[in-house]
Amino acid sequence: MxxxxxxxxxxxxxxxxxxxxxxxxxxxxxxxxxxxxxxxxxxxxxxxxxxxxxxxxxxxxxxxxxxxxxxxxxxxxxxxxxxxxxxxxLAFGVYMVGPVIAEYGSEEQKKRFLPRIANLDDWWCQGFSEPGAGSDLASVRTTAVRDGDHYIVNGQKTWTTLGQYADWIFCLVRTDKEAKKQSGISFLLIDMKSPGITLRPIVTIDGGREVNEVFFDDVRVPADQLVGEENRGWDYAKFLLSNERVGIARIGVSKERLRRIRELSASEHASDGTPLISDPRFAEKIAEVEIDLKALEITQMRVLAAERAEGKGKPNPLSSILKLKGSQIQQRTTELLMEIAGPYALAYEPEREEGSNEPPIGPEWAGLSASTYFNARKVSIYGGSNEIQRNIIAKAILGL
Ligand SMILES: Cc1cc2nc3c(=O)[nH]c(=O)nc-3n(C[C@H](O)[C@H](O)[C@H](O)COP(=O)(O)OP(=O)(O)OC[C@H]3O[C@@H](n4cnc5c(N)ncnc54)[C@H](O)[C@@H]3O)c2cc1C
CATH class of the missing domain: 1.10.540.10 (Acyl-CoA dehydrogenase/oxidase, N-terminal domain)
Incomplete structure (x- = not known):
């Protein structure tokens, strides 16, 4: 290879x-x-x-x-x-709903939505998770009941990232309550301006406003906004999730953060007045993460080499390792940044309200290091939690 x-x-x-x-x-x-x-x-x-x-x-x-x-x-x-x-x-349009519409949507849907996604004329969000349906996504309970040429949607979605900006939401909805879990689900495109939709922000641990709850109360959705066939939504969702693999290790993000860590630890001084990078224990921590990142990059290359050899095809279970290690490395880089910031990280302020003229305590990057650290807790949860990735590795790679 x-x-x-x-x-x-x-x-x-x-x-x-x-x-x-x-x-x-x-x-x-x-x-x-x-x-x-x-x-x-x-x-x-x-x-x-x-x-x-x-x-x-x-x-x-x-x-x-x-x-x-x-x-x-x-x-x-x-x-x-x-x-x-x-x-x-914006992943929700470009990597998620766009490819689904291109593959399974009607010609009308393709013409209507795809050019607007490419140009970000429409901001999309993802309505998959619900309270009680996260890792076990097939448990979705939001219903869509056919009424003439509309569906009537009732239920709740949660963790809807950047839903506050969204023009549209793509949802997994239950269209057949009697069918076996996965078989009764459909994939519906819903205009966020529809009467009966309420969006409520969830404030995250870093003070950020990036996730929301979305409530559907007798929302009327034109039936031509169903993608593909009724009750086949689970197939389209699996196709969508397999597309999420591209760049899932976020190696570039970690590389950039490590570059920044090297730069800052050369200019920030430890209590004895020497640059932090000359502390062998700190340099060792950086080296450890760099070595892990290099190993991850090689694993990424193996996945790509296999895809290059076999062509784009079925999901490679190695991508679970990319997700698992990639998220751990991202989290470790945020810990190192906090360590460089030292006491200034403690004085962190959640992302300050726009227009606030409160000056940060200490350098701005240091004030942000704690919120970056807290925000990065999410990377081991979304896109399939790390426990779920371990299950996949155990079954599909280790054959346990
Ligand atoms: C910041 C953020 C943004 C998100 N954005 C979106 C979004 O835009 N749209 C959307 O639809 N969803 C979004 N999600 C939801 C995300 O996909 C879910 O949080 C994730 O799938 C986990 O589901 P859950 O939160 O219901 O936890 P649960 O599934 O209830 O899991 C709770 C814990 O149990 C563990 N667990 C569950 N099942 C197993 C098992 N079989 N074996 C071992 N351990 C298990 C999990 O790993 C976790 O630690 C987002 C989540 C976060 C944190």
Whole structure:
């Protein structure tokens, strides 16, 4: 198995890097580098810049804006975005509902939704999880009952990321209560402005406002917003989740954070006045994470090499290792940042309200390090929790 990038892939990486360097707005890059989340405008503007270049939806069918890149180029592209750092495309449209509509949607749905997703004219959110249906997603209880040319939807979704900006939500709904769990589920596209939808924010441990609860109270949804066939939603959901694999290890994010850790620990001083990086114990911690990240990168290359050899196909259970190790490494980098910040991390303020003129205590990056640390707890939960990944590894890789 040849794990090296080809000359063409190396040249492609440089092309992507040059494009990002020239076109990414400086204020967006600075915001991300200092540890802030991208704003809604950062994400929308960047998506439109990518769309103009023809790179908004590389993995989609070419007819709908795809570039025809294979898995390796897609990986390189995503890693370059992460390590720039640039905002990543809004996953809910670009990686989730877009490919589902392209694969299973009607022609009308494709024409109506796909170009608007590519240009981020519509902001999508994901309505899968419910109280009582997370890891065990097939337990969804939100119902959709057919009434003439509409469905009437009742129930609740939760953990809906960035739902506060959303124009549309794609939902798993129960259309057949009698059928076996997975068989009675459908995939419905719902306009967030529909009467009967209420959105309530959930404030996260870092003080952030990125997740929500969404309530559906007799919401009338035109039946032509059903994707594919009624009661086949579980198949489409599985297809969607397999697409989530691209870039799941978030190696570029960890690389960028490690670069920052090296930079800051060379300029921040320990109590004896020497730079933190010259403390052998601290340098050892950085080295440990770097070694793990290198090992993860090699595993990523093995997954890509297998895909390159076999073509895009069935989900590779090795991607569970990518998710598991990738999330652990991301979390460790946030711990190191906190360690560099020292007591300033304690004085953390949750993401300050816009317009607040309270000055941060200590350097701004240090004030943000604790909220970054708290926020990163989520990465071992979403996209399939790490316990679920361990189950997959045990069964599919270790044969236990
Ligand atoms: C920040 C954040 C954003 C999210 N965004 C979205 C979103 O936009 N849209 C959406 O639909 N969902 C979203 N989710 C939901 C996410 O997919 C679920 O949280 C996740 O699937 C876990 O489900 P749960 O929270 O119900 O926990 P549960 O499934 O109840 O699990 C609780 C605990 O039990 C463990 N566990 C469960 N089953 C097993 C098992 N079989 N073996 C071993 N251990 C097990 C889990 O690992 C976990 O530690 C988000 C979650 C978070 C934290």
């Amino acid at each position: 040849d794990l090296r990038f080809t000359d063409e892939e190396v040249a492609f990486r440089q092309e992507v890097r040059d494009f990002i360097a020239t076109n990414l707005p400086a204020e967006t890059r600075e915001r991300l580098q200092s540890g802030h989340h991208p704003t809604r405008d950062d994400i929308v503007n960047w998506q439109r810049i990518l769309n103009e270049k023809g790179w908004a939806v590389p993995h989609w069918p070419e007819e709908w804006g795809g570039t025809g890149w294979g898995p390796v180029k897609q990986y390189i592209f995503r890693e370059e975005l992460q390590s720039a750092p640039a905002p990543e495309p």
